[in-house]
């Protein structure tokens with residue numbers, strides 16, 4: 391089947407049909423999907439049947455992998471590069487992270503070098519819900535009202551991980567190292583403050599920015615199909631998981647995530 395790339399929404403996202411990522415493929419195909427990823431921000435490789443090692447090998451084509459701080463106790467046994475995101479339990483204990491991404495965020499934003507991208511592979515899916523939302527932060531930046539652009543110009547925000555007690559400061563508006571385009575980098579899950587700004591001022595400014603980013607024209611909600619492998623660009627995309635059925639014992643959602651290491655934002 392020839393490789394086909396089809397847009398999934400006006401905001402962002404494309405599906406890749408006809409590419410089995412479980413086996414090595416040539417540099418020309420890699421260049422095509424790399425370019426499609428830069429243009430569409432999220433790629434969904436349909437119909438995959440991947441072992442953990444095959445997911446790791448494919449992910450590594452985009453760069454070295456990085457471990458989530460929870461990976462120490464939420465990785466797949468024997469595969470420290472795979473983070474398990476799951477509602478399943480074994481012997482009464484969660485087998486992975488149950489509530490990853492309850493708010494809009496960019497992975498590992500609290501690190502000095504936040505993640506370049508993440509790949510999430512759907513192994514078991516519920517009959518309904520459990521979707522993942524993606525937001526295009528280039529478009530959100532382009533449409534940012536002038537007074538907000540002025541307010542954040544040259545400013546840095548603080549990020550914090552409650553899971554690991556890691557902190558970092560990054561520019562609120564970052565430039566993508568490959569496309570050169572600007573995007574909004576703050577997010578409601580991990581941003582804790584703005585440098586040289588009072589708590590009251592920070593809260594007022596971030597509330598306005600988040601309300602702006604939370605508009606449907608910047609969003610795509612992915613309804614997972616079995617065999618989907620989604621790859622998003624954390625440098626210009628926020629994401630969120632729909633956790634509305636998390637407390638329902640019949641709700642089974644089981645995923646494997648790999649995370650690709652990124653650069654210091656500028």
Ligand code: SIN
Pocket residue numbers: 475490491497508521522629630631632645647
């Ligand atoms: C994540 O935040 O990496 C997980 C998103 C999801 O489970 O849909």
